[in-house]
Amino acid sequence: MSALFEPERRRRLILQRGRERMISNRHPWIFSGAIHREHGSSDAAVADLYDSAGTLLASGFYSAHSQIRLRVMSFGEPFQLPLLEERIVRAFASRKALLDRGTDALRLLNSEGDLVSGLIVDAYGDTLVVEIGSAGLDALRGEVLRILQREKRPRSIVFKNDLPTRKKERISLEDVVVGEAPGEVVITENGIRFVVTPGAGQKTGFFLDQRENRSLARTLSGDGEVLNLFSYSGAFGVYAAAGGATMVEEVDISGPAIELARRNHQMLGSPAQIEFRVTDVFDHLRKLENDGRQFDLVVCDPPAFARSRGDVDRASRGYKDINLHALRLVRPGGHLMTFSCSGHIDATLFQKIIFGAALDAPRNPSIVGRLTAGRDHPVSIDCPEGEYLKGLLLQVR
Secondary structure, three states: OOHHHOHHHOEEEEEOOOOOHHHHOOOOEEEHHHEEEEEEOOOOOEEEEEOOOOOEEEEEEEOOOOOEEEEEEEEOOOOOHHHHHHHHHHHHHHOHHHOEOOEOEEEEEEHHHHOOOOEEEEEEOOEEEEEEOOHHHHHOHHHHHHHHHHHHOOOEEEEOOOOHHHHHHOOOOOOEEEEOOOOOEEEEEOOEEEEEOOOOOOOOOOOHHHHHHHHHHHHHOOOOEEEEEOOOOOHHHHHHHHOOOOEEEEEEOOHHHHHHHHHHHHHHOOOOEEEEEEOOHHHHHHHHHHOOOOEEEEEEOOOOOOOOHHHHHHHHHHHHHHHHHHHHOEEEEEEEEEEEOOOOOOHHHHHHHHHHHHHHOOOOEEEEEEEEOOOOOOOOOOOHHHOOOEEEEEEEO
């Protein structure tokens, strides 16, 4: 048992009067403004939250410098190490049905969605990429490492530490590799191969959350022309080519991303015509429109335009602009698959933005599907903030 769980090493927090509702709602984040006072070890990894009468309310990972002062692991009882082990093991077990001969890359543990706030574990074959977003959990990294090695026996574990949350927590931003340095690996997803450098590039190396949406795109692409915007490593376009698309255009502002997309298409070996564009997506959409181009499927999966609440208005304008032009490029009867991964723009607002874009396009699309992250990215019903990815499948009349 780690000494960090001993009584003398734990921080004691007292809840402000009138803030009890967040406990009854079982939200895993207790913010600093809800704390009346605290005392005990200043470098604690674990803290216990009490009401003014001394009743234990919640217990979990402690962060001295974050607005999220406590990431709750248990309510009404003290958090101990076996609970962390149990939840990691349970999360891994729940993914067994998703790992088969056709897929060896997915998210094994999704933070609040698997009841371990601040921890993400992604698998790329026999390499794991781990993101730890809280100081308390980072102090227990050795225990996390022990559990991962015991349960998965990976060749490599990459602790991806260059994260905005870690900067706020004032903990190390240097990546750490345990085992062999992974370098490039080839993963398989639904039978399709992709080149990935675990821990590098976007996300933890690949957009694992879009796996099921890529499969949907594959079914929509047969004998059609497909435009993949913000393509990154070209995954949606590769799926489209695998689904029988006759032409795929990959568009991204990053030259290295487009080069990776080129390599992924070469591995697939599809007879489809593939075009690669290193350019600003907003500018390219206007050029395509001026050229009179149209497509049977347009995929629009931009980066997060809203990093904070203050960005929402500007981001909404960006989403409207890009979807307005994307809609104009869809042939009658074709589809637009459009996404937002901005956590500060919820599904209701996103649909309103797309409605405004359709009015101004002007096009008359119908919603034929609502899209979200795959089953390996569960969302806790107690913490809806975890549902960052939302999308719409539109058929354009």
